[in-house]
Amino acid sequence: MTSAKSDKLSDSHRGDMLNLTSLLLATAAFLSAADNDAVLARVAAHADRFGVVSREIWETPELGFHENKSSPLLQQELRANGFQVVAGVAGMPTAFTATFGNGKPVIALMGEFDALPGLSQKDVPMLAPAQAGAPGHGCGHNLLGSASALAAVAIKEEMQAKGLKGTLRYYGTPAEEGGGGKIYMLHAGLFRDVDAVLAWHPGDSNRVNMSSLLANNGGRFRFYGVASHAAAAPDRGRSALDGVMIFLNSVEYLREHVPQETRIHYIITNGGSAPNIVPAFAEANLVARNPDAAVLAGIWERVMDCARAGALASGTRMEFEQGTNYSNVLPNDALTEVLGRAMQKAGGYEYTPGEKTFATELQKTLGGPVRSPGPEKVRTDMSEGTGSASSDSGDVSWVVPTAQFTAATFVPGVSAHTWQAAACAGTSIGRKGMVVAARTLAVAGVELFENPSKVKAAHDAFEKRLDGRKWSTRIAPDSKPPMDYATK
Ligand SMILES: [Zn+2]
Structure with a gap:
């Protein structure tokens, strides 16, 4: 359902440097890219709406387990697009699953939407909290949850159009920044029937590889x-x-x-x-x-x-x-290959002159060497390494074949958990990265539904990497989610 309220941005953000107008321009650029791939056209058709959703979540940053507006907003969008939503799963009010279809294979997308304490920021290239001391989307999770939902809607429509069999599921996972909603969802057995998870994270490059996390x-x-x-x-x-x-x-x-x-x-x-x-x-x-x-x-x-x-x-x-x-992330060779090809098809994006100015100004605040103000080109390969962050998607990767990538939602050189990242996450640059992520997820998702052999390959790659080991966690299976984790 499309509510009138969520269709417009709050007045307090009108006049900010990069507003909804540039979002619409961004989407038009994607539309005119003249690709005839049906699922990419479906992403384009819904991109504006989910751009608005991402901005609304960005404007109301909520801490882990307290995503009381962000989670229902995503639920509402998925429900309106024909998904069956189960909210409040695994003992967490803001955790949910949204499912379309039935039977095998079960392909899952991951959505996060929590913010970080103290990183409140306006969408301008200088330190300017929207509200001093308040939370902010310094990890771009407003884009993370929205891109995966956008991809889910596009894949679902493609499944209907082509009569593709199987189950598509979106996991609304709270408190990734601490508290680990996914671990409680794993303990509750919610991933038990899943064949493959496609995940992504905001970053400063459009990058698919076999990188793990700490x-x-x-x-x-x-x-x-x-x-x-x-x-x-x-x-x-x-x-x-x-x-x-x-x-x-x-x-x-x-x-x-x-x-x-x-x-x-x-x-x-x-x-x-x-x-x-x-x-x-x-x-x-x-x-x-x-x-x-x-x-x-x-x-x-x-x-x-x-x-x-x-x-x-x-x-x-x-x-x-x-x-x-x-847990560290267990990479999946077969799924990474699928994602790599998908991102090549998805393509990157260009900055408008206004975005270029924003990027240059923002980069001046980073110190260090002068970087290219433009977004990095799409890079996909099978190189291994370890990213310098951690995520509860690591735990999922030990239970279900999982692969993840980054999309350039942040200006090159900007690292997550900074006011600069929070600024980018509210702009058209963030939303362009979000659309790259959704396009990549959508192409990869459809490929998995169309090719059972790819799902089997993902499973085989998973077993090989696991090499007889099992997922282990210090979070006891019967423990309650630490609801006050982010606020105490
Ligand atoms: Zn994050």
Whole structure:
């Protein structure tokens, strides 16, 4: 259903540098690309609408598990286009599945829509929060969820037109930025019948390859000491902050003696209440990452030893609360090949003069070498490597054949989780990248429905990469989703 409200952008964003007019121009460029592939025409026919949807989600950034407007908006669009929506799955109010068709094969697309804390930003090439301290779409998930939904609608129409058999399913997965909605959906068995997952992520290039993502693990380390007057009776106090400091200093020494590609980062979320009181409570939030989940498990034991050392040395007590735990991505050779060909067919895009100006201005804020202001050309190959982020789509890739790619929603040089990325995600540049993603997903999806041998190849490639290993996670199967993860 198309609501009148969602058809227009809020007044507060009128007059911003890149508005809906340039979105329409962008879509026209795709339409005039004169391809006669039916599914690409179907993407083009719905691109404006989902561009508006992506912008609306961008204007109302919501934190993980609290996507109370973004998730229903995507549900509504899919329902209006003939999908059967089941909302509130796996114990998460904003998680949903949207299904069309029945029987085999079952091909799935992934949609994320959560924002990041503190990255509120207008669609301008200088730091300008829309609302100071508020969340923002610094990872472009407003585009992620919308592109996959756009592709789903196009594939569904193509299935109907060609009488293609099988099930097409869109997974609305909350809290990718922490909390890991997909893991609870996996535990609930919602991916059990799926043959292949096609996924994508916003980035600064149009790129298909076999790149993986880092496994990560993290959580909160709480130290409990004894409060006392910091000057009059320090001998009677036991400082929880000392515990945190010794813990984190130990981690700094540990950093030298772990594999080079490891990442460890932390914040102190509570360091006491006043310097003249020996802190009875202190807390650190730490995340560690490595390309290999098994290697990370070993490193994590040593991180835990550092925390125990902090407690022992400071005479405090330490408690650990498990946070996000994502697996590295298991690439899929057969699906990557399908996606690579699909992206070649989808093609890239050009900047308008206004977009070029925006890109140049934005790149000036990045520092470092001057980059080309234009979007990168489509690059597809079978090279392997590890991207420097983590995602719960990694966990899905250990259970179901999965492949993912990036589309150039951000200006070249812009990395995710920045105000620059949040700015791009609200502009026509973001929406052009979104359409590249949808076109790629749509062509690949139709190919899988048309060719059962490709689905079989994806399964074989999956088994080969798995090599007898099984998905494992520290998130217990019966645990409840941490609904306050992003807000506490
Ligand atoms: Zn992301």
